[in-house]
Amino acid sequence: MKFLKYSVITLLYLAIFFTSCNEEEPCTEITWYQDADGDGLGNPDISLTSCDPIDGYVDNSSDVNDSGVTPTPLSAFDEFNSSSVTISFDGDEITIVSTGIPNHTSCYWEETEDLYIEQNFGDHVTPGKIREGSYTVTVSASPELANQSSATGLGAIGIAVTGAPIYNDQERQNMPLDVETALGFDYAGGHVGPGGYHYHIEAADVAENKTLSYDDESLVGIMADGFLLYGRKEMDGSYPSDLDESGGHFGVTPHSNGEEIYHYHIVNEYYVNSYILLFGGDLKGTPNTIF
Ligand SMILES: [Zn+2]
Ligand SMILES: [Zn+2]
Known part of the structure; x- marks a missing residue:
């Protein structure tokens, strides 16, 4: 006890x-x-x-933007042709206004214009000349992926850094680009249609091409959903291998300062013959009207 x-x-x-x-x-x-x-x-x-x-x-506090939504890096807008494109920043929104007049040579200029050159890419020039137009789009300064992607339609689906609009793979309603149409493109991948001068395909590797993206990581433009479109390559010179069906992914870009942002690439595959489309997928964000 x-x-x-x-x-x-x-x-x-x-x-x-x-x-x-x-x-x-x-x-x-x-x-x-x-x-x-x-x-x-x-x-x-x-x-x-x-x-x-x-x-x-x-255990670190170095994320200046932890919401998962990254603002579009403003330095990207320095790439736009300031003679044609005006960018205004208003809080959560960015408005891009363009005359649609590109800053490069083309066979689609009036022959009297300094930037006129003969057709050096395709085999013909379709009727119509480069004329001043008006393209305006307001996008979110921090675009987000939408729950559903949106098909693009005829007309402008984005605005290129040159000021001219980006079109998809259709020339007329439900009529994809064909070889005949493509033979009318200038080296910049553009031609004139009822809506004015616009691009469908990646620019060509010709001596006259001084600035347009060809098989590189350059900024091509901004799409109607506010996401940036870059050339075929990443900054390290590789082709991205994790693109979604629209050519987009999260990653660093030449403008994102090391931050991973959602952006599109020109998809590194031939569309018709050896032509490479600028953008043939659906928009992954919420499309805004380009009017
Ligand atoms: Zn067209
Ligand atoms: Zn990328």
Whole structure:
């Protein structure tokens, strides 16, 4: 009986000893920052302190944009032809207004114009000349992927850095580009239709092509959903291998300052003959009207 009494007391002492020991165990609380977009960088504005890691939080606060929605890098807009394109920034929105007049040579200029050259890519010139038009689109400054992608229609689906509009793979309603039509393109991948001068395909690798994207990582333009369209390659010279069916993916671009943003690429595959379409997929964001 006596033995049992001592044992119980000993156990009690031991229990108290270990409990107090646990309570006094040194704990260095550190600050954890929320990482809502899962990029390993934390939001400096949302933090908790704890000794142990917390799910969804990281131990650094270097994410200036943790919402998962990244603003379109404004430096991209420096690439646009300022003679034709006016960009205005208004809080959450960016408005792009263009006369549609490109800043490169073409066989579609009036012969009296300085930028006129003879057809040096296709085999004919369709009727019509480059004329001043008007293209206006307002896009979100932080475009997001929509729940559903949207098919594009006839007419402008984006505005190129040159100022001229980007069209899809259709020349007329439900009529994809054919070889005959393509033979009328200039080296810039454009021609004149009822709506004015516009591009369908990637520019060609000719001496006259000084600025347009050809098999590189250059900015091609901005699409109606606000996402940027780049050339076929990544910054490291490789072809992206993880593009979705619209040619888009999350990654760094020459303008994104290391931040991963959703952007489109010209898809590195032939469409008709050796022509490479600028944009033949659906828009993955919410399309805005280009009017
Ligand atoms: Zn066309
Ligand atoms: Zn990319």
